[in-house]
Amino acid sequence: MTAATGRKTKRIRFDEIGGFLANTIEDGDLLAIGGLFKQGRPLALIREVIRQRLTALKIISSPGSGFDVDLLIAAGCVAETFLPAVTLETHMCPSFRRAVEAGTITAHCVDALSVVGGFLAAANGVPFQPVAAWKGSDVIKYNPLIREITCPFTGEKLFATKAIRPKLALLHAQEADEFGNIRHLSTMTYADQMIARSADTVLVSVDRIVPSGDIISRPRETSIPCIYVDAVVEIPFGAHPTGSFPNYSIDEAHIDSYATYAEAARKGSPTGDANLQAYIERHVIAPQDQEGYLTTVGGDTRMEELVAEAQAL
Amino acid sequence: MMTTRSADHAPDYSPAEMQAVFLSRDLTDGELGAAGASAAIPMAAMLLARLRHAPNLSIAGEMFVNPYPKQLWSSMLDDRALGACEAAETFLELFAHSHRGLDFFFHNGMQIDQYGNINLHHIGGTIDAPVMRGPGAANISYAVTSRRFYICTTVHTKRTFVPKVDFITSPGYLQGPESYHAAGLQYGPKYCVTPLAVMDFDPETFRMRLKSVHEGISVDHVIAQTDFELLVPEHVEITDPPAPNELQLLRDVVDPKGLLRS
Numbered sequence: 001m002t003a004a005t006g007r008k009t010k011r012i013r014f015d016e017i018g019g020f021l022a023n024t025i026e027d028g029d030l031l032a033i034g035g036l037f038k039q040g041r042p043l044a045l046i047r048e049v050i051r052q053r054l055t056a057l058k059i060i061s062s063p064g065s066g067f068d069v070d071l072l073i074a075a076g077c078v079a080e081t082f083l084p085a086v087t088l089e090t091h092m093c094p095s096f097r098r099a100v101e102a103g104t105i106t107a108h109c110v111d112a113l114s115v116v117g118g119f120l121a122a123a124n125g126v127p128f129q130p131v132a133a134w135k136g137s138d139v140i141k142y143n144p145l146i147r148e149i150t151c152p153f154t155g156e157k158l159f160a161t162k163a164i165r166p167k168l169a170l171l172h173a174q175e176a177d178e179f180g181n182i183r184h185l186s187t188m189t190y191a192d193q194m195i196a197r198s199a200d201t202v203l204v205s206v207d208r209i210v211p212s213g214d215i216i217s218r219p220r221e222t223s224i225p226c227i228y229v230d231a232v233v234e235i236p237f238g239a240h241p242t243g244s245f246p247n248y249s250i251d252e253a254h255i256d257s258y259a260t261y262a263e264a265a266r267k268g269s270p271t272g273d274a275n276l277q278a279y280i281e282r283h284v285i286a287p288q289d290q291e292g293y294l295t296t297v298g299g300d301t302r303m304e305e306l307v308a309e310a311q312a313l
Numbered sequence: 314m315m316t317t318r319s320a321d322h323a324p325d326y327s328p329a330e331m332q333a334v335f336l337s338r339d340l341t342d343g344e345l346g347a348a349g350a351s352a353a354i355p356m357a358a359m360l361l362a363r364l365r366h367a368p369n370l371s372i373a374g375e376m377f378v379n380p381y382p383k384q385l386w387s388s389m390l391d392d393r394a395l396g397a398c399e400a401a402e403t404f405l406e407l408f409a410h411s412h413r414g415l416d417f418f419f420h421n422g423m424q425i426d427q428y429g430n431i432n433l434h435h436i437g438g439t440i441d442a443p444v445m446r447g448p449g450a451a452n453i454s455y456a457v458t459s460r461r462f463y464i465c466t467t468v469h470t471k472r473t474f475v476p477k478v479d480f481i482t483s484p485g486y487l488q489g490p491e492s493y494h495a496a497g498l499q500y501g502p503k504y505c506v507t508p509l510a511v512m513d514f515d516p517e518t519f520r521m522r523l524k525s526v527h528e529g530i531s532v533d534h535v536i537a538q539t540d541f542e543l544l545v546p547e548h549v550e551i552t553d554p555p556a557p558n559e560l561q562l563l564r565d566v567v568d569p570k571g572l573l574r575s
Contacts, residue, residue, distance in 0.1 A: 037350065039391040062404060063451040064350060064390065085433075087448035089351045089388045100446040109440055112375070112451040113411055116404045133411045133454035136484030136496040142440050187396045188376060191404040245392035313383065313396050 010180035011209060012231050014289055017048045020231055024201045025049075025168040028079070030058040032119075032164075032199055034171035035242060036190040037064040037089065038250045042172035042205050044238040047284045047293070049170075050075040059083065060166060062191035063112035067242065067255050070095045073105060074262060075280050080106045082145065082164075084115055088255060094262035095276075109142040116191060118145055118164030123197035128160035169199035172239045173223065174247055176206040177215045180229030181222045186245040189223055196228040203231045205238040207247050235290050237303055249309035254297055324528045326555050328508035329467065329573035330563060331527050333357035334555040335506055336419075336463055342367040344416035346459075347374040348389065349451060353572055354465050355419035356382070356389045360567045365559065373415075375407045375452065385572040407452070414458030420502075421466045423447045424478045427521050427541040429464060429485025429502035429514060431456070432478035440480060449482070456483035461503040469507035471540035486519035493519060510535045511552055515544055525552040 012020055025031060031049070035041040046068045049057075056079040059069055063084040070088070072078050074095040086096050086107070099105040117129035130149070134140045140159070149160045171192050174185040182204050184192070196202050204224070209232070215222055238244070241251035241258075261279045265272035287293040294303060324331075336358035340346065344367070348355035356372075360382070363370045372379055374390075378400035386393050395401075422431035437444025456462055464485075466473060485502045486493045493501070504524070505512040511524045522544035526535055532549050555563070564571070 037388060037390060083449070085350060085449050085451045087350065092448055097446050101443060103442060106441075107446060107449075109434065109449070111449075111453045112404075112407060113454055116407045120405070120408070129408075131408075131454075133414075133458050135457045136481065136487055136493075136498050137453045137456070138434070138440070138481040139450075139453050187392050187398065187401045188390075189401070189403050190376065193403060194405060243391060243393070245396060249393065250391065310392075313393055 007179065009178045010226065010229060010231050011178040012233050014233060014235060017045065017233060018052055020203060021048060021052050021054070024203070025054065027054055028056040028058070029167035030060060032166035032169040032195050033059065033061040033065065033068060034169065034190065034192040034195050035239070036062045036188065037066050038242045038255065039188060040172050040186060040190065040192070040244060041068045041239055041242040042170040043068055043240060043242060044235045044290055044293070045170040045172070045203060045205050046072060050077055050280070050284050055079075060115060060164060062195070063115055066093055067258065069093065070262060071258070071280070071284075073099050074265075074276055075284065078105050080108060082108050082110050082115060084111045088259055090256070091259045091263065094259060094266040098266040108144050109139050110145055111139050111143070114143055114145045114161040115164070116194065117161035119191060119194040119198040121161070121163035122165045123194050126163065128162050131159045131161055132156070134159055164198060166195070166199040167201065169195045169202045171196060171202065171204045172206070172244060173204060174207050174244055175210050176204060176232045177210055177212045178232070179212060180204070180226035180232045181215045182206070182224035182229060182232070183210075183215065183221050184223040185247070193224055196224045201230050202228055203233070204229055205233050205235045207234075207236055207238060207244055209234045237294060238290065240294070240297065240306070243310065245313070246310050248303065248306040249313070251297070251302070251306055324554060326560055327574045328527065329354055330555060330560065331552060332465060332506045332508065333361060333563065333573060334559050335511060335552060336465065337361040337365065337559070339504065340367055340370060340417065343369045345371045345373055346415050346417040347372060347455070348419040350388065350390055351421065352389050352419060353385045353387060354467070355463070356394070357385055357563065357567050357573060361559065361563055364562050364566060373410070375404060375410045376402045378402065384570045385568045387572070411452060411454040411458060414460065415455060416460050418455040418459040418462045419465050420456060420462055420483050421464065422478075422482070423473065424475050425464055425466065425473060425505065426475055426478045426485070428487060428489060428519055429505065429521060430478045430481045430487065431464065431483040431485065432480045433482040434480040436479050453483050456485075457498060457500070460500055462501070464502050464505040466505075466507050469509045469535070469538050471538060474539040474541065476541040486514065489519050509538060512543070520544055522546065523549055525550040527552045528554050
């Protein structure tokens with residue numbers, strides 16, 4: 001048997017992403033981002049969020065984030081973050097630092113257990129997740145997602161971290177069918193499965209769409225079933241400049257060049273802001289599609305290098 | 314007494330290699346441990362220990378069990394380092410890992426104080442209005458639930474080694490024995506390993522104490538680079554330099570691209 005005739009596709013075209021975002025998220029809403037640090041981040045979708053001129057967003061993610069959050073902040077899309085670690089690892093995140101230090105965004109003090117616990121509670125349909133592993137840290141004193149509770153069985157003092165239900169989750173994976181069955185080929189999938197179960201609406205970009213029969217032939221490899229996915233869009237190199245293993249590696253040079261612009265802007269260099277905004281114009285606003293974007297970051301030549309780097313691992 | 318590393322007697326290994334080798338020796342066969350983000354030195358220490366003297370050491374963070382990276386990377390949490398491993402888990406396993414704890418974990422910090430508390434959140438101002446906002450930290454629970462942790466930092470300056478951190482991201486010994494016990498803490502930092510020296514903690518006062526200085530580094534230099542009163546015993550050893558077989562394994566197998574020498 002194959003999929004029933006008349007089954008609705010969840011596949012959308014690249015030029016339909018803007019309309020999808022307009023219908024599913026508004027200024028001020030909570031947006032969740034999949035992947036971790038420099039892997040599996042849905043950067044093509046993030047660029048569309050910026051192109052839609054969304055503002056005052058609240059951002060949440062798996063416990064590690066960096067480039068995409070910094071770019072969203074530089075583009076003026078963010079009011080609040082609920083992010084445990086924000087770093088480019090080889091650098092700090094310049095726009096994040098600048099905005100928090102200037103008081104233009106609020107960076108809530110949260111950790112991995114509060115964020116992941118919140119996703120887990122929402123995914124399981126319960127109001128909170130208990131946490132017993134916090135002691136001695138100032139993060140507990142300032143974390144807005146948690147409350148102290150008493151264990152109803154032992155009387156032990158512990159914490160509850162409240163369910164987190166993002167308005168929209170943006171994820172990136174390597175493959176999916178048109179019905180929204182997602183298959184990660186990467187070894188690490190981080191919190192993607194949980195985020196998909198916790199959000200009101202889920203949009204996933206994938207490097208390629210595969211036939212439904214291919215998914216059905218290897219169901220244990222479906223990492224996120226279609227029932228948790230609202231739309232899927234094929235975007236080759238859609239995670240660039242982050243990596244989408246085993247297909248292509250991380251474009252560290254591109255992330256470094258962004259960091260140089262953002263750091264100069266943070267330090268108040270006379271041309272800093274103009275150069276950072278020119279970066280956004282060149283790589284985010286001007287390109288009309290993914291092909292147009294890829295030509296701004298080195299085109300086929302650079303993509304082939306990133307493919308080769310991933311294959312050599 | 315020399316005040317800095319002297320060029321004509323420069324050791325044939327880098328400070329980061331010294332740190333990795335020292336840490337690897339302290340890891341025991343059969344233990345379970347992990348490291349977080351930006352953790353090339355800790356990952357090198359674990360991989361070297363596994364190769365040299367601890368074949369049953371398990372490296373298991375929240376999402377992976379026993380990785381086999383072909384080289385060190387500045388980031389050790391993506392598929393470049395973790396693509397080949399014995400089990401790929403997800404953040405669903407975070408709670409089990411965090412509550413069960415590990416035998417050892419590694420932390421670094423923008424500020425580290427005399428009681429081994431670590432700050433990755435802000436310097437100056439308040440958490441809501443910081444003068445300088447840091448990256449924050451992902452998993453703060455390992456400082457509480459792991460049997461011991463190591464502080465491993467690539468800088469040892471007065472700016473980093475402060476009397477009292479502006480914000481406690483991960484607790485060490487808080488403000489000493491009283492506050493440590495009052496908070497219900499049971500474990501804490503064992504060693505603080507820097508490019509200059511190895512420190513441990515005085516068992517009575519829980520204050521940081523110089524244990525050894527690396528080859529070519531003077532005690533005075535370490536004191537001068539530390540903005541609190543470091544406890545200094547009468548005899549400070551020289552950190553036992555990497556043995557030829559340690560360096561060979563480190564360079565040939567663990568770090569063939571020389572990340573720890575760059």
